[in-house]
Amino acid sequence: xxWCALDDEIVLLxxxxxxxxxxxxxxxxxxxxxxxxxxxxxxxxxxSDEYEVEAxxxxxxxxxxxxxxxxxGLIAEVE
Numbered sequence: 704x705x706w707c708a709l710d711d712e713i714v715l716l717x718x719x720x721x722x723x724x725x726x727x728x729x730x731x732x733x734x735x736x737x738x739x740x741x742x743x744x745x746x747x748x749x750x751s752d753e754y755e756v757e758a759x760x761x762x763x764x765x766x767x768x769x770x771x772x773x774x775x776g777l778i779a780e781v782e
Contacts, residue, residue, distance in 0.1 A: 704777055706734070715777050722775045729754060730768065737778070 706715045711728040726734055732753065736746045747765065751758045772778040 715772070717776050720776060722777075724772065724775065724777060726768075733765065733768065 704715060704717050706713055708731070711731060713726045713731045713734045714723060715726070715734075716723040729750075732750065733746070736749065741749070743765070747758060747761060750756075750765070751761050754761070769778065773780070
């Protein structure tokens with residue numbers, strides 16, 4: 704998997720399948736934090752504050768994004 708920042712978004716490419724994802728500015732911020740090794744439990748309050756969104760709504764959106772990225776082989780859960 705490779706990724707590249709383009710303007711306000713991030714493009715992710717699975718080299719094995721050719722599947723790619725484009726993340727908007729909010730998704731880009733998620734990806735930046737993820738790339739820095741920030742755990743989900745620490746990431747959610749930061750994103751909630753930065754984007755002024757309710758934590759419960761953000762959790763649903765982030766969980767959905769994580770499932771999509773994992774299904775395409777772009778991320779994997781680690782302990």
